[in-house]
Amino acid sequence: MAAILELAGVLKAFGAITVADDQSWSLGTGEALGVIGPNGAGKTTMFNLVTGTLPVDGGAIRLAGEDITDWPAARRCRAGLARSFQVPQPFGAMTIFENAFVAATQGAGLAPAEAEDLCLDVLDRTGLLRKANTMAGGLTLLERKRLELARAMCAKPRVLLLDEIAGGLTDHECKSLIETINGLRSTGISIVWIEHVVHALLAVVDRLIVIDFGRKIAEGEPRAIMDSREVRKIYLGIEADA
Numbered sequence: 001m002a003a004i005l006e007l008a009g010v011l012k013a014f015g016a017i018t019v020a021d022d023q024s025w026s027l028g029t030g031e032a033l034g035v036i037g038p039n040g041a042g043k044t045t046m047f048n049l050v051t052g053t054l055p056v057d058g059g060a061i062r063l064a065g066e067d068i069t070d071w072p073a074a075r076r077c078r079a080g081l082a083r084s085f086q087v088p089q090p091f092g093a094m095t096i097f098e099n100a101f102v103a104a105t106q107g108a109g110l111a112p113a114e115a116e117d118l119c120l121d122v123l124d125r126t127g128l129l130r131k132a133n134t135m136a137g138g139l140t141l142l143e144r145k146r147l148e149l150a151r152a153m154c155a156k157p158r159v160l161l162l163d164e165i166a167g168g169l170t171d172h173e174c175k176s177l178i179e180t181i182n183g184l185r186s187t188g189i190s191i192v193w194i195e196h197v198v199h200a201l202l203a204v205v206d207r208l209i210v211i212d213f214g215r216k217i218a219e220g221e222p223r224a225i226m227d228s229r230e231v232r233k234i235y236l237g238i239e240a241d242a
Ligand SMILES: Nc1ncnc2c1ncn2[C@@H]1O[C@H](COP(=O)(O)OP(=O)(O)OP(=O)(O)O)[C@@H](O)[C@H]1O
Pocket: 014, 017, 019, 037, 038, 039, 040, 041, 042, 043, 044, 045, 046
């Protein structure tokens, strides 16, 4: 599987706190990769480094083999990197359709007619078409999460970065979101998903990486990783040699 996204020795520190410590991993084309790790481990910061909202201190980031380390965020988005945010912040005074339209025209750079077609298709796939003319300010949490997903998809990503999109949802809502994400996967999109709701991740991802103190400490088949002593130690406080 050819790599669509690669991090090679990425470094980042905020003062004395190292949040990306020689991070190297890759995402295969069409693959879904899960990212877990304790609060403050550096997971969201890693997305900020990948999308270019934060500069790296060292190392390289490549998209489809091209070095994008020094590219500004907007150029990375046009090249196919889009993300959802942990705390959804839609334009509340605009409708769902208008929020999606901004992403399609500004994120993907589409002309209005093409953007409209894409928005209608994405809103359909993300279960929001019925509510396209509803103001985004009054949505439920699930609807806001769906809109996060829709806005990212309207940027026409090759790589979709999801940041804790299942957090705060009921089991039923979570299940419905998982179905939507798996539906998007069938379009061939590659996904990196940071999530604390592990059962949601396990229903979607092909592989897991574990980050602790900015370091990748484990990587592999999701269930094997969840059962590993290293992960049990971090999450449950069980000693690695127990
Ligand atoms: N702009 C910043 N300036 C200084 N410190 C920051 C900045 N952004 C994040 N940090 C710190 O970097 C560390 C990693 O934060 P980050 O949000 O990446 O963790 P996380 O793994 O996503 O956590 P969570 O699971 O709670 O979302 C934390 O200690 C955080 O306070």
